Amino acid sequence: MIDLTVPAPLNAEMPDPNVQALVRAEHSDPFAFLGPHRDEQGPIVRAYLPGALGVDLIDANTGGRMGEMTLGEVPGMFTIRPLDQRPYRLRIRWGEGEQEIEDPYSFGPQLGDMDIYLFGEGNHRELGKAFGAQLVEVDGVSGVRFAVWAPNARRVSVVGHFNGWDGRRHVMRARHPSGVWEIFIPRLAPGEVYKYEILGSHGVLPLKADPIALATELPPATGSVVAQPLEFVWNDQQWLEKRQHAQAHNQPLSIYEMHVGSWRHHEDGRVLQWSELADQLIPYMHEMGFTHVELMPIMEHPFGGSWGYQLLSQFAPSSRYGSPADFAAFVDACHVAGIGVILDWVPAHFPTDSHGLARFDGTALYEYAHPFEGFHQDWDTFIYNLGRNEVHGYMLASALHWLRQYHIDGLRVDAVASMLYRDYSRKDGEWIPNRHGGRENLEAIDFLRHLNDVVHTEVPGALVIAEESTAWPGVSHDTQGGGLGFAYKWNMGWMHDSLKYIAEDPLNRQHHHDKLTFGLLYAFTEQFILPISHDEVVHGKRSLLDKMPGDRWQKFANLRLYLSFMWSHPGKKLLFMGCEFGQWREWSHDHELDWYLLRYGEHQGTQNLVKVLNQLYRQHPALHQRDGKAEGFQWLIGDDATNSVYAFLRHGDDGAPVLVVHNFTPVPREGYRIGVPQAGEWQVLLNSDDEVFAGSNAGSRGAMHTDGIESHGQAQSLSLNLPPLGTLILKP
Incomplete structure (x- = not known):
C-alpha cells in the first residue's frame, strides 16, 4: 500500500502551547488546532487521544490506509501530513482493541445561526430539539450533536463511557459570543450515558448533567442519556380536536391529583411502570368519574422524598416509571379513554445538587447570584433568574416541550406566590427590592405573562394553572388587561377556611359560620379551582378523614358532607388520591394507598359518594357552567x-x-x-x-x-x- 503522507517535523525544544493546553485540559478552542488544517507546509491532521497506542489515517471513501500518524513526545498527541485534504477516519489502536471512527474535529459548526440567535433572545421554543444531545446525521455520518450553554466556562467537554470519562477527549467548540458550546461525536447511539466536564475560572467543576437532557439514568445515578427521538404514533387526534371546547371555563373539570410512585404498587412491591399504571388507572378514573388526572412532577428529580418538586431535568420524564416513549403511550391511552392529563411543573426553584444547575459553569448562571434573590431559605433551593434571557427561554421551552411533545393538556405551576414576591418568606433586610423599590419580582411576572400568552397562542385549549396563595389581583385575567393570564387559580383561601371550619366541633360551628360564607365574597373574582391537594394530608396535618371531628360515624358523615359541599360550591374540583375513599393515614410517598380499606362499608360508601358527586357535577350544567360568574x-x-x-x-x-x-x-x-x-x-x-x-x-x-x-x-x-x-x- 502506498503511504500518502510525509513525516511531520516535531519541535523537541519548545512544546507547542496548544499541546500543553490540551494535556492540561485547558484548551478553550481545540477546533483551531485539532483535526484537519493547512499551514505553510500544507495539509496537516492532528488528533489528541490519550491512552491510544497508535492511529492510522483511513480514506473515508475507499477505506484504504492513508498512513500512520506520528506519535509526538507528548503521549496521545498524534500528527500526520497527508498529501491532500480528503475525508478521513481514524483507526485507533487501544489496549483493549481497535476502533475506527470519524474525527469529531473534522466537522464544522453544528448549530445554525438562527438557533444561536433565538436562544440568546430567550425565545427559542424548540430547545428540546436543538440543544442537549440530538441524534443527527452530518455529511452522511450518524452520531450525536451536543450543545450546552456555559458562557463563563474556560473549557467544556462531553464525557461518558465512550471516552473513558476523560475530559481531554471531546472538548467542545465555543460559539462566541452566545456562550454555547457544541460538538458532533460520530457513531454514538441512543442509550449512551454522558455528562459535561466544565472548567470554570477556579478549576474543574463536579460533572454536570445536561440541563436539556431528554432522558436520564435511573436515580440514584445522575447521568444524562442520549435519547431516541420520540417517534410515537399518536391515536388521540379526536381528543385534541375537542380539547379546546372540553377544557373551556363552562365545562366540568374534576381533577384527581396523584403521585405516580405511591398510588398503587405491583404485587412484588415495586412501583408501577407507565403501561401498568394506564391499565389500572384509566378504568378507575372512568369508575370514579374524574375528567382529568394531575400528576405530581414526573420530570426527573434526584431525591424521591421531594415528590418531584425539586427537579433537575426540565425536559426528561423520570426513568423511575419507564422510558419517554412509555410516558407518551400513557398520555395517549388516557386521551383515547377521554381523560385529560395535567402535569405539575416547577419554574420557581431548583435543588442545589452539585451535578445539576447550581453554579453550572462556576458562576450563578441559572440562579440569581445574591442569596437574597437567589436562595430559598425554606426549601434549601436556588431561584431561577427569569430576568436572564437564556433562563427565561429555557423555562418557556420546557413548558412547550411537555405540552407539544407529550400532548399534555395542562400545566399546574407550582409555588407561584414565591415567584411573584421578592420578599416571599423573608424578613426585613433579607431581600432586594426591584428597580422601582417594590417587593414584586418584575422578571418573574413578565415570564408568567409571556408563558401564558405563548401557550394560549401555540397550544390552544391547553390549561396553565397557578398555585398562588396570596391576594394577587388578576391571576386568571387576560394579560392585555394587566392580569397574569392563567386559565385557573387554586383557591387556597377557600381551602384553608373550609378545612378550619369542618375541623371544628359541630357545637362550635355556629361561631365560625362566616368561614364558609366569606369565600363567596371573592369566588367570582378569578377562575378558581377548589384544591384538596397532597399538601393537606402530610407533615402532621392528618388525612382528610382524620381531620373530621367526632366519633367514627361522625367522621365519615363529616367527610361526606365536606365533599358534597366542595362539589356543590362554585369552582372546579381537585382531590388528592386516597381522599376519595377516606384513607386514615397521612399520605406517604414510600407506600401505596391503603386500598384494603375498601373492604369496609364506610370507605366504600365514601367512594360511592364521590362517584355520584362527579356524575351529578358533569350531568347538570348548573353545577359547572357558570363557576366563575x-x-x-x-x-x-x-x-x-x-x-x-x-x-x-x-x-x-x-x-x-x-x-x-x-x-x-x-x-x-x-x-x-x-x-x-x-x-x-x-x-x-x-x-x-x-x-x-x-x-x-x-x-x-x-x-x-x-x-x-x-x-x-x-x-x-x-x-x-x-x-x-x-x-x-x-x-x-
Missing part, C-alpha cells in the same frame, strides 16, 4: 348560624337551577323550610346520608312538592328533612 350562584340561606345550615341555588345557562342544602350539625332538621324559585315537584338528586354511602338513611329523598308559602324571598317553598351532618341536592 356571580349569576351562577344565589344565596337562599347564608345566615342561619344557629343551626349551621346553608342553602343556595346554582344556575346554568339553560335556567334550570339546582338547590343545595347543607346541615353542618349532627342534629336532623325536620320540616326545614326553604324558598325555591319554581313551583311543583323537586327531585332529590343526592342525600349524602343515604345508606348507599354508609349513612343513616335520614332526611328527604325522592320527589318533594312545593307549598305556596313565601320564604327566603321566594313565592314557593319546600319543607325538607335535613339529614344530620348531611347534604341534599335537588332539581325541579
Whole structure:
C-alpha cells in the first residue's frame, strides 16, 4: 500500500502551547488546532487521544490506509501530513482493541445561526430539539450533536463511557459570543450515558448533567442519556380536536391529583411502570368519574422524598416509571379513554445538587447570584433568574416541550406566590427590592405573562394553572388587561377556611359560620379551582378523614358532607388520591394507598359518594357552567348560624337551577323550610346520608312538592328533612 503522507517535523525544544493546553485540559478552542488544517507546509491532521497506542489515517471513501500518524513526545498527541485534504477516519489502536471512527474535529459548526440567535433572545421554543444531545446525521455520518450553554466556562467537554470519562477527549467548540458550546461525536447511539466536564475560572467543576437532557439514568445515578427521538404514533387526534371546547371555563373539570410512585404498587412491591399504571388507572378514573388526572412532577428529580418538586431535568420524564416513549403511550391511552392529563411543573426553584444547575459553569448562571434573590431559605433551593434571557427561554421551552411533545393538556405551576414576591418568606433586610423599590419580582411576572400568552397562542385549549396563595389581583385575567393570564387559580383561601371550619366541633360551628360564607365574597373574582391537594394530608396535618371531628360515624358523615359541599360550591374540583375513599393515614410517598380499606362499608360508601358527586357535577350544567360568574350562584340561606345550615341555588345557562342544602350539625332538621324559585315537584338528586354511602338513611329523598308559602324571598317553598351532618341536592 502506498503511504500518502510525509513525516511531520516535531519541535523537541519548545512544546507547542496548544499541546500543553490540551494535556492540561485547558484548551478553550481545540477546533483551531485539532483535526484537519493547512499551514505553510500544507495539509496537516492532528488528533489528541490519550491512552491510544497508535492511529492510522483511513480514506473515508475507499477505506484504504492513508498512513500512520506520528506519535509526538507528548503521549496521545498524534500528527500526520497527508498529501491532500480528503475525508478521513481514524483507526485507533487501544489496549483493549481497535476502533475506527470519524474525527469529531473534522466537522464544522453544528448549530445554525438562527438557533444561536433565538436562544440568546430567550425565545427559542424548540430547545428540546436543538440543544442537549440530538441524534443527527452530518455529511452522511450518524452520531450525536451536543450543545450546552456555559458562557463563563474556560473549557467544556462531553464525557461518558465512550471516552473513558476523560475530559481531554471531546472538548467542545465555543460559539462566541452566545456562550454555547457544541460538538458532533460520530457513531454514538441512543442509550449512551454522558455528562459535561466544565472548567470554570477556579478549576474543574463536579460533572454536570445536561440541563436539556431528554432522558436520564435511573436515580440514584445522575447521568444524562442520549435519547431516541420520540417517534410515537399518536391515536388521540379526536381528543385534541375537542380539547379546546372540553377544557373551556363552562365545562366540568374534576381533577384527581396523584403521585405516580405511591398510588398503587405491583404485587412484588415495586412501583408501577407507565403501561401498568394506564391499565389500572384509566378504568378507575372512568369508575370514579374524574375528567382529568394531575400528576405530581414526573420530570426527573434526584431525591424521591421531594415528590418531584425539586427537579433537575426540565425536559426528561423520570426513568423511575419507564422510558419517554412509555410516558407518551400513557398520555395517549388516557386521551383515547377521554381523560385529560395535567402535569405539575416547577419554574420557581431548583435543588442545589452539585451535578445539576447550581453554579453550572462556576458562576450563578441559572440562579440569581445574591442569596437574597437567589436562595430559598425554606426549601434549601436556588431561584431561577427569569430576568436572564437564556433562563427565561429555557423555562418557556420546557413548558412547550411537555405540552407539544407529550400532548399534555395542562400545566399546574407550582409555588407561584414565591415567584411573584421578592420578599416571599423573608424578613426585613433579607431581600432586594426591584428597580422601582417594590417587593414584586418584575422578571418573574413578565415570564408568567409571556408563558401564558405563548401557550394560549401555540397550544390552544391547553390549561396553565397557578398555585398562588396570596391576594394577587388578576391571576386568571387576560394579560392585555394587566392580569397574569392563567386559565385557573387554586383557591387556597377557600381551602384553608373550609378545612378550619369542618375541623371544628359541630357545637362550635355556629361561631365560625362566616368561614364558609366569606369565600363567596371573592369566588367570582378569578377562575378558581377548589384544591384538596397532597399538601393537606402530610407533615402532621392528618388525612382528610382524620381531620373530621367526632366519633367514627361522625367522621365519615363529616367527610361526606365536606365533599358534597366542595362539589356543590362554585369552582372546579381537585382531590388528592386516597381522599376519595377516606384513607386514615397521612399520605406517604414510600407506600401505596391503603386500598384494603375498601373492604369496609364506610370507605366504600365514601367512594360511592364521590362517584355520584362527579356524575351529578358533569350531568347538570348548573353545577359547572357558570363557576366563575356571580349569576351562577344565589344565596337562599347564608345566615342561619344557629343551626349551621346553608342553602343556595346554582344556575346554568339553560335556567334550570339546582338547590343545595347543607346541615353542618349532627342534629336532623325536620320540616326545614326553604324558598325555591319554581313551583311543583323537586327531585332529590343526592342525600349524602343515604345508606348507599354508609349513612343513616335520614332526611328527604325522592320527589318533594312545593307549598305556596313565601320564604327566603321566594313565592314557593319546600319543607325538607335535613339529614344530620348531611347534604341534599335537588332539581325541579
